[in-house]
Amino acid sequence: MEYFELAIGCIFINNILLAQFLGNCPFLGTSKKMETAVGMSMAVVFVMVMAGIFTWTVDTYLLKGLGVEYLRTVSFILVIASLVQFVEMFLKKSIPGLYAGLGIFLPLITTNCAVMGACLLNISKEYSFMQALAASFFYAIGFGLALILFAGVRERINLARVPKALQDTSIGLVTAGMIALTFTAFKGMV
């Protein structure tokens, strides 16, 4: 039950893209086509869960153990950057099919603030290991859900006649606002 509440909270109420505003660059950048949106979502699920596990471990045993919490920012970004690099090398070598699918999205994830943001949120909410693992996964699912929904809407907008000044990013942001509005309907569920 506790994990069910966590799931609803992370996917819908505190959706990482639409309520916490994390990861908006890839949200706008990779949502023009459904294919890229799906690829990015998969890459995020993969990396965010791994990053959640590693940063939680580093924070609990290394940083808190040694009493050097002020190195959190530096160590987290290094953990995430090297993790992405390793995942990329591993996939290239052992699962070429998945690597070809995720392709260019993997390196981009290093500077995706949703990943680092989710790790920092886990720490600031003082989650246990299992909670941090579950929360990272659910945040990533929420990211994918919002991104894929948005990509679907955006493909339709391409067919519509949009005023010149509003074209591209501008109408994209207004649309994102409307999707965010639908997500606020989940507020108060848990």
Place this chain on the structure above:
Amino acid sequence: MAQSLAKEFTKGLWAELPPFRLVLGLCPVLAVTKTVENGLGMGIATTFVLVFSNLLVSMLRNVIPTKVRIACYIVIIATFVTIVEFLAQAFAYPLFLALGIFIPLIVVNCIVLGRAEAFASKNTPVMAIADGLGIGIGFTLSLGAIGLVREFLGAGTITIWGGTPVFDMTSVFANFQPFGFMIEAPGAFVALGLMLAVMNLIPSK
């Protein structure tokens, strides 16, 4: 020299104004602009990181090996972000609480890494400072402007510094009802989208 220096400085203020012209670093733009105060505070923190990381990257541009440059830039940026975190905690504690995780997240702000990679790694330290300062001030003013629109429409107040509003609509119209949507999450997207549309109406050159 002086002329090109001025050019690098002013391009950040209009031609390459960060959130509008280069659509980068949107997360803090959307998240912390509920009030003018938070927007300006975030802008100043980012400017600090931008100027010093640009300076250091530029000074070390002949030392850093090309293959590991991104990792080096990230460490340099993360160092200055940690310094900003401490400074904010010491001298602007309410702001530190209001900005929350968005201060450590300056590390992954595309603008900072983008300037290090695209400009500071190829130019002299003086030019890099001018570039960082220009982009940083442009970013600060943009955040302030978005904060102004959202706070004024959404809460009917304008708060520049210190938590007390300098202007309050209820003092002018006693029955004023703010348009609360604007300071909610969806309002951030809509406000930025519409402001971008207004900017698109004005030619960049």
